[in-house]
Structure formats: C-alpha cells, structure tokens
Amino acid sequence: MLTISSVGRRFPTGTEALRDASLRLNAGDFVALLGPSGCGKSTLLRLIAGLDRPDSGTLTWDAGQPPAPGEVGYVFQDATLLPWASTADNVWLPLRLRGISRDQAEPAIAAVLARVGLKGFESSRPRQLSGGMRMRVSIARALVTKPRLLLMDEPFAALDEFTRHKLQADLLALHASIGCTVVFVTHSIYEAAFLARRVVLMTPRPGRIAREMDSSVSHSADTRLDPAYAALVAEISQAMEAELR
Amino acid sequence: MIPRIAPFFFGLLALVLWESVVRLAEVPVYILPGPLAVVGAFLADPGGLLVSLASTLTVTFVALLVAAVLGGSMAIAMATSRMAQAAIQPWAVALQVTPLPAIAPLIIIWVGDPFTSLVVCATIVAFFPLFANTATGLASPPPELGDLFGLYGAGRWKTLVLLRLPAALPYFLSGLRISGGLALVGAVVAELVAGSGGFASGLAYRILEASFRLEMPRMFAALVLLAVAGISINFGLGAFGRAVLRRWGDG
Incomplete structure (x- = not known):
C-alpha cells in the first residue's frame, strides 16, 4: 500500500521528531508503532495521514498518488466529537x-x-x-x-483497563471483518503485542525506527492467557530495553 | 426553597430598616427619602419615568444589537484571516481601555444627532465582550478537530460553518449577557455626559434633572428603575442564551 523511505521531520522549534524512518505497509496489515513519548510515532502517523509533510525522504503510495479524502480514517487519543x-x-x-x-x-x-x-x-x-x-x-x-487505511493515535490510552480490553477485542473483530489496513500508535507493550501482526519499535531523541518484530500470536477470546502472547511481551520488553540503553 | 427566597426576605428587611431609620431620626427628605417616599414619587408621575426608561432601553438594545453584529462579524473576520487579526486586535483593545466618559463629549459633538451619539457611546462599551468572547469561541475547537476537517478536504468556509461557528455560539451568548449590562451602563453614562444638550429624555437625564431640583425621591425612583432594568436585562439575556442552546441540543 505504502512505502516510506528515509523520512525525516524537524520541527521549527529545532526538535528532530523523526530521522531516517523507513517502513513498508501492506494491504491488510495491522501495524503497531510502539515507543516512549517523543519517539516520533505520532509524527510518523501524521505524515502517513498527510497532516504533515516530511523534510526529507519520500512516501510512495502503490496507487501512484496519495489517498483521496475518505480513503484514510483517523482516530485521535481523545474522541474529538x-x-x-x-x-x-x-x-x-x-x-x-x-x-x-x-x-x-x-x-x-x-x-x-x-x-x-x-x-x-x-x-x-x-x-x-x-x-x-x-x-x-x-x-x-x-x-x-x-477507508482502506485506518490510522489510530493512542485511541485507548485514556480509557480504564476493562473498557480498553473490550475495545481492543472489538477492534480486532472489526479488522478481521472489514480487512482495512491499520496503523496503531501506542506506548503500551501489552497493547501492541495483543493487537498487532507487526510491531515497530521506535526510540526517542531523535525519533527513529529501531526494529520491527512479527507476531505469531493467535487472536482469540483468551489471547492474554496464550503463552505465545506472554513470550512476545517479554521479547518486546527486552528489545525495547536494549534499544533504549 | 429557603436559599431562593432569602434575597427577597433580606431586601424586605433592609427596606423596613431604611424606612424606620429615616422616620425615627427624622432625616430630611432632600438628604435621604424613605422607600415609601420613593414609591410615592414614582406614583406621582409613573408615565414620565417609564417613558424615560423606554428611551434609555431603546438606546441600550439598539447599541447591543449593533455591538453584537459588529463584534461578531469582526471576530469572524479575525478568525478567518491572520492579516485581519493583526490589523483589528490592537484597535479593539485600545477601544476597550479608553474610558467612555472621556470620549463621550467628542462623540456627542461629532455625531450631532443625540440618539445616534448615545447609541455610539453605548456600542463602544458593549462591543468588547462580544468581540473577545466570539473570538475565543471561534478558536476553541481542539486542533485535532481542525485536522479532522482538513483530512476530509473541508476548506476554511466549511470549517467555519460546521465547526468554529457552532463552537463559538455559547461564548457569543455569554458575551451578549455581559454586554447587555454594559450597554445599559454606556447609555446612562452617555446621557449623563450629554446632559441637557443630549436626547433629554432618558432616565439618566431624569436623575440629573431631579438632582438639580433636589427632588431626591424622584431621583431614587429613577435609580430603582435603572437597577430593575439592569437585573432584567441580565436575567433575560441569560434565559435567552439557555433557550438558544437548548434548541441547539447543547443545553
């Protein structure tokens, strides 16, 4: 669907929000952008949405042109109704x-x-x-x-844990039935491991993509009891610690 | 229930106390008339005072209307163009901080027509809350909603009509309530400054007239009418604002 190559973004304040980020999005993907605050995950999402422009690098859409209005859905951390x-x-x-x-x-x-x-x-x-x-x-x-592409910027971060679990499960069901591509920004390792087929680890100062990890966790009602899920959480945690060191 | 009637009870008590002090201490009526004397003065010429009240209220409401239209439209102009914002904002503040009594004589001389000059004076005072509140309301939607409108290809016009104007409505209405009281103050101040050279029919003019003749009860009666008018305007505009918002479903 989209190839992001060596994208950089520096804000007028001088902050380097994103450096040399490359990512491939395929149709039907469920990708989580995971990292602490300031790692550029929201900036990357805004670049994909076309709400912001990169200072360097390119976004190349397979369709040949950026999506038309309505082909991209965007969900913010607040409901913003x-x-x-x-x-x-x-x-x-x-x-x-x-x-x-x-x-x-x-x-x-x-x-x-x-x-x-x-x-x-x-x-x-x-x-x-x-x-x-x-x-x-x-x-x-x-x-x-x-929309063919659904972009979500920490949509469940402000919700209580019970509500969050319910919405996460419902989001997976929606993704399975609609089949649109989802890019999901989060700072929760558990959330990324639970939802995503592919987890993109990002690190701050400057914001950059550290590594990508594929998930083989099978999604079911009791995913959180699945040993594969626990293993993935541990793997991501270790990788994150190593990258942040 | 008790908190609701408490102000009335307190007012009644104050009136009784006032009347008794005036009577027991035999205060001369040209210094301080009792409430009964004030009511008597009103009943002696209710028509004259009410016509004056109508005159002051006409100035007040025309000024409020003009201020609402001017303040609202200038805030919208400012919200849609950065250039307009840079051009208008300092002048609006300058207008706000200039004391009306200082410029009222100039306005009365320049405008000539007494009614129009009173309206201009009252408008100047009523303008700022409407302008500032509307501007704040237009800028109140979170930036994410602006992003959302942009994402779906909405231009400035659609963003204004579907997002910023509805968001500004409650702010505008509370500005209207503040400005209602200020317009009355502006009308009264302008009448006082204009004196006999002005419209010569408003309540403030009646107060001046009564003070020249040492008719204290009549002066008090005019004052009470002004106070009642101010309170009614405040409550009336508050109720109007709530009704509009309820109709809009955001009550």
Missing part, C-alpha cells in the same frame, strides 16, 4: 463534508453504528456517553467512509 451534535450526526460528519446529505448517508451511518455496538444511541449527545462509548463513536466516524 462535536459536543453539540448527536452520535449519528457526528458519524455523518465525514460524509457531510463531502456533500452527502443526511438522508443519503443514513444507511451507512446505521451500518457502522451497528458494527461498533452503538445501536440505540443514535440521538445521544457525547456528554451523555461514557469515555468508551465516545471512542466507539470516534471509530465509527473514521469507518463510515469505508
């Missing part, structure tokens, strides 16, 4: 910005809300929903345009 709009209207937003009327969008909104488990909450306002449900709305909003 419009507080005055209902659940359905919040999910409508990406379609509305492309000139699609509410009536035309209705089937897509209903389908995606059912997918994320928010059926019956169409007319609720964000403040009436829990943090986990707001994040579901945010995910539904990212999915309503049927």
Whole structure:
C-alpha cells in the first residue's frame, strides 16, 4: 500500500521528531508503532495521514498518488466529537463534508453504528456517553467512509483497563471483518503485542525506527492467557530495553 | 426553597430598616427619602419615568444589537484571516481601555444627532465582550478537530460553518449577557455626559434633572428603575442564551 523511505521531520522549534524512518505497509496489515513519548510515532502517523509533510525522504503510495479524502480514517487519543451534535450526526460528519446529505448517508451511518455496538444511541449527545462509548463513536466516524487505511493515535490510552480490553477485542473483530489496513500508535507493550501482526519499535531523541518484530500470536477470546502472547511481551520488553540503553 | 427566597426576605428587611431609620431620626427628605417616599414619587408621575426608561432601553438594545453584529462579524473576520487579526486586535483593545466618559463629549459633538451619539457611546462599551468572547469561541475547537476537517478536504468556509461557528455560539451568548449590562451602563453614562444638550429624555437625564431640583425621591425612583432594568436585562439575556442552546441540543 505504502512505502516510506528515509523520512525525516524537524520541527521549527529545532526538535528532530523523526530521522531516517523507513517502513513498508501492506494491504491488510495491522501495524503497531510502539515507543516512549517523543519517539516520533505520532509524527510518523501524521505524515502517513498527510497532516504533515516530511523534510526529507519520500512516501510512495502503490496507487501512484496519495489517498483521496475518505480513503484514510483517523482516530485521535481523545474522541474529538462535536459536543453539540448527536452520535449519528457526528458519524455523518465525514460524509457531510463531502456533500452527502443526511438522508443519503443514513444507511451507512446505521451500518457502522451497528458494527461498533452503538445501536440505540443514535440521538445521544457525547456528554451523555461514557469515555468508551465516545471512542466507539470516534471509530465509527473514521469507518463510515469505508477507508482502506485506518490510522489510530493512542485511541485507548485514556480509557480504564476493562473498557480498553473490550475495545481492543472489538477492534480486532472489526479488522478481521472489514480487512482495512491499520496503523496503531501506542506506548503500551501489552497493547501492541495483543493487537498487532507487526510491531515497530521506535526510540526517542531523535525519533527513529529501531526494529520491527512479527507476531505469531493467535487472536482469540483468551489471547492474554496464550503463552505465545506472554513470550512476545517479554521479547518486546527486552528489545525495547536494549534499544533504549 | 429557603436559599431562593432569602434575597427577597433580606431586601424586605433592609427596606423596613431604611424606612424606620429615616422616620425615627427624622432625616430630611432632600438628604435621604424613605422607600415609601420613593414609591410615592414614582406614583406621582409613573408615565414620565417609564417613558424615560423606554428611551434609555431603546438606546441600550439598539447599541447591543449593533455591538453584537459588529463584534461578531469582526471576530469572524479575525478568525478567518491572520492579516485581519493583526490589523483589528490592537484597535479593539485600545477601544476597550479608553474610558467612555472621556470620549463621550467628542462623540456627542461629532455625531450631532443625540440618539445616534448615545447609541455610539453605548456600542463602544458593549462591543468588547462580544468581540473577545466570539473570538475565543471561534478558536476553541481542539486542533485535532481542525485536522479532522482538513483530512476530509473541508476548506476554511466549511470549517467555519460546521465547526468554529457552532463552537463559538455559547461564548457569543455569554458575551451578549455581559454586554447587555454594559450597554445599559454606556447609555446612562452617555446621557449623563450629554446632559441637557443630549436626547433629554432618558432616565439618566431624569436623575440629573431631579438632582438639580433636589427632588431626591424622584431621583431614587429613577435609580430603582435603572437597577430593575439592569437585573432584567441580565436575567433575560441569560434565559435567552439557555433557550438558544437548548434548541441547539447543547443545553
């Protein structure tokens, strides 16, 4: 889908957020960008989304051109919903910005809300929903345009552990059924090991990609009890420690 | 229940105390009239005072309307263009820190027409909270939402209409409430400065007139009317703001 070669980004403040980062994204991938704060993982995600431009290096899309609006979904750490709009209207937003009327969008909104488990909450306002449900709305909003690429920037970091586990499991189910490519930024080794097929370790000052690790953890209801999962967590932890030393 | 009636009870107590002190100490009416004398002065000429109140309120509301339109549109202009922001911001602050009584005489001379000059004075005072609040509200959405709009190809116009204006509405409404009170103050100050050379019909003019004639009860009656008007404007605009927000579903 995308080849990132030797990408660098330096902010006007002088901070080198990213140096010489190279990464290959294939269709259907579930990639976790894992590292401590300041390692450039969010910067890399913003570059992929086209929200920022690299100072050096290139992003080459297999399609020959960057994705059109709606082909990329983006989920932030906060749900970032419009507080005055209902659940359905919040999910409508990406379609509305492309000139699609509410009536035309209705089937897509209903389908995606059912997918994320928010059926019956169409007319609720964000403040009436829990943090986990707001994040579901945010995910539904990212999915309503049927994107080929879903970018997520620490989406579950602000949630409590029980809600986070539920949303992680639901995200895997969504990925399995939709089949879009996911790039997931996280600073949690457990989260990266649980979700990703490929874990990209990143280190700070300057932000760079240290190494990539493939996961063979089989995803099931009790993945967290799987010895392969525990082994992967340990392997990532050791690798991270070695890289940060 | 008790906290709600407490202010009324306290007010009644103060009135009774005021009346008794005035009567027992035999304070002359040209120094301090009792509340009953004030009510008597109002009842002696309710029409005259109410017409004056209507005149002051007309100035207040016209000024508030002009300030809302000017303040709102200039904040929007500022939000959409950095150049406009650099050009407008310092002047808006300069206008805010200039005391109205100092510029009111100039305005009254320049504008000529008494009603218009009063409106201009009151508008100057009412402008800033509306302008500053709307500007703050327009800038209030988190940058991530701006990114999201950009991601879906929304231009400045769509971002303004679908994101920044709705976000600014509560800020604008609370600015309106603050400015409502200020517009009344501005109208009264301008009337006082204009004196007999002004519109000669507002409540502030009645206060001046009564003070020249040492008609203290009438002066107090006009003062009470002004206070009641100020309180009503504050509560009225507060209720208006809540109603608008409820209709918008963000109540």
